[in-house]
Amino acid sequence: MLEHYFPILVLLGAALAIGGGAMGFSYLVGPKRPYHEKLDQYECGFAPLGRIRMRFDVRFYLIAIIFIVFDIEAAFLFPWAVAFESIGLIGFIEMMLFLSVLLVGYAYVWKKGALEWE
Amino acid sequence: MMVADVIFYLFATVTVLSALGVVGARNPVHSVLFLVLAFFSTAGLFVLMGAEFLAAILVMVYMGAVAILFLFVVMMLDVDFSMLRRESVRYLPMGFVVGAVMLAELGLMMAHHPGEGLHLGLDNTDNTLAIGQALYTRFLYPFEVASLILLVALIGAVALTHRERKRVHRQDISTQLARTKEDAVELRKVASGEGA
Numbered sequence: 001m002l003e004h005y006f007p008i009l010v011l012l013g014a015a016l017a018i019g020g021g022a023m024g025f026s027y028l029v030g031p032k033r034p035y036h037e038k039l040d041q042y043e044c045g046f047a048p049l050g051r052i053r054m055r056f057d058v059r060f061y062l063i064a065i066i067f068i069v070f071d072i073e074a075a076f077l078f079p080w081a082v083a084f085e086s087i088g089l090i091g092f093i094e095m096m097l098f099l100s101v102l103l104v105g106y107a108y109v110w111k112k113g114a115l116e117w118e
Numbered sequence: 119m120m121v122a123d124v125i126f127y128l129f130a131t132v133t134v135l136s137a138l139g140v141v142g143a144r145n146p147v148h149s150v151l152f153l154v155l156a157f158f159s160t161a162g163l164f165v166l167m168g169a170e171f172l173a174a175i176l177v178m179v180y181m182g183a184v185a186i187l188f189l190f191v192v193m194m195l196d197v198d199f200s201m202l203r204r205e206s207v208r209y210l211p212m213g214f215v216v217g218a219v220m221l222a223e224l225g226l227m228m229a230h231h232p233g234e235g236l237h238l239g240l241d242n243t244d245n246t247l248a249i250g251q252a253l254y255t256r257f258l259y260p261f262e263v264a265s266l267i268l269l270v271a272l273i274g275a276v277a278l279t280h281r282e283r284k285r286v287h288r289q290d291i292s293t294q295l296a297r298t299k300e301d302a303v304e305l306r307k308v309a310s311g312e313g314a
């Protein structure tokens with residue numbers, strides 16, 4: 001089973017080599033002359049007024065939660081698809097039931113306008 | 119399988135180090151990124167154990183969604199983390215107690231049931247297939263309940279955080295397209311010299 005994952009391991013190694021190489025090489029070769037203004041947060045010419053960390057709108061969070069729910073729904077689809085032949089019609093009906101319950105949630109979210117972004 | 123051993127120790131080391139990074143990083147955003155790394159290397163460990171489905175879920179749900187959620191929480195709270203850090207030393211003994219209890223539990227489980235999992239009477243080695251065959255036959259009812267739990271979570275999230283914003287200019291494409299020349303344009307004959 002593990003030999004199927006060998007290409008992924010190669011990809012992982014290549015990604016690490018390229019990403020780490022680019023960052024490490026520029027760290028080694030590039031000039032480093034830091035001073036306070038350079039390391040400060042960026043403002044257009046004047047001294048920074050506030051702290052750099054600002055609060056995010058709660059709407060980002062809402063989108064993320066909606067995403068999680070449908071992500072988990074997709075996760076349930078994987079074993080269903082793999083075992084589809086052995087669980088038969090009952091498995092199919094079950095999954096349709098599962099999906100229709102979440103479809104109700106989707107309709108609710110849509111109707112409420114939670115997917116809208118002004 | 120020497121290679122698998124080497125890869126195991128590689129992933130295990132990265133997992134432990136990034137777990138330490140989660141606790142020790144000074145910037146909370148870095149903590150969350152270390153958490154993502156810990157998730158990823160744990161997924162690698164799962165693959166080495168043959169638990170492909172768990173690995174896929176870890177990458178898809180935990181790294182893709184839960185970590186992002188954590189990141190949003192960290193960014194939204196706007197807490198003075200240096201202050202929090204100074205106080206967190208007080209909770210260190212309690213943390214050690216919790217960690218010790220969990221370690222003892224794991225040790226007990228390993229001592230009593232070495233290498234033995236939940237037996238579902240399925241003799242195939244394909245992990246995902248075994249989960250599918252068990253989940254959609256024997257655990258049919260919990261599976262359907264899971265959909266209701268997800269529905270509750272969805273509705274709860276919308277009810278708690280969503281509020282209609284009035285007084286914003288929203289683009290409504292169908293209204294725009296439904297406009298015709300007749301109801302949008304008005305032509306008036308203005309006498310010369312009379313126009314305001």
